[in-house]
Amino acid sequence: MKRTATAAGRLCLPARSSVRSRARQCLLAVLLLGAASGAAPAFAKDPCKMVICMYGKYSxxxxxxxxxxEKCREAEAEYFxxxxxxxxxxxNWNNTAKERLKRQNSCPSADRGKTxxxxxxxxxxSG
Known part of the structure; x- marks a missing residue:
């Protein structure tokens, strides 16, 4: 890596490299902030409510x-x-259906036949 001399005689890395370094530091800070905030999983809502509401829609x-x-709009939206x-x-509709079924089956009391x-x-x- 090429080094350049400053007016004070100190050696420093070219500006292009320091931009990358700052970007890495910024990315690391964002990742640590996200981990420290205890980010919730994408589907943190109640899967059992989803099963009940979707079975009502099915019925x-x-x-x-x-x-x-109106009480089930949010659970239905979460499913779709x-x-x-x-x-x-x-x-990918096949994998979408598998993931939706997996989410419903994460409710321990859900009847697998109904899901x-x-x-x-x-x-x-699509809803």
Whole structure:
């Protein structure tokens, strides 16, 4: 690496290298700040509420019940916000359905048969 002399006779690295160094320091500071803040996972909400609300939506479509109305909008939005993209930037519907099912099954008391029914109906849809 080429070094240059300053007017005071001290050696220093070229400006281009110091910009990279400052960028690394800034990136490190941002990462440490994020880790220190205890950032929550992307889906920190209740998966059981999601299952209940999505089953209500499923039941209403099947003519057997009623959805949760305004109380379930957030849980339904959380379900439909789970989207997996492929390498070319397109939505991968198979992996999206798998991730949605995995999220529903993270509720310990959820009936796996019901979560599969919900996922079969809504897993590959955009909402």
């Amino acid at each position: 209403k479509l099947m003519g057997k019940g009623d959805d949760g109305g 916000d789970i989207i997996v993209y492929g390498k070319k930037g397109r939505i 599969k029914q919900i996922n079969d109906k809504f897993g590959k849809s």
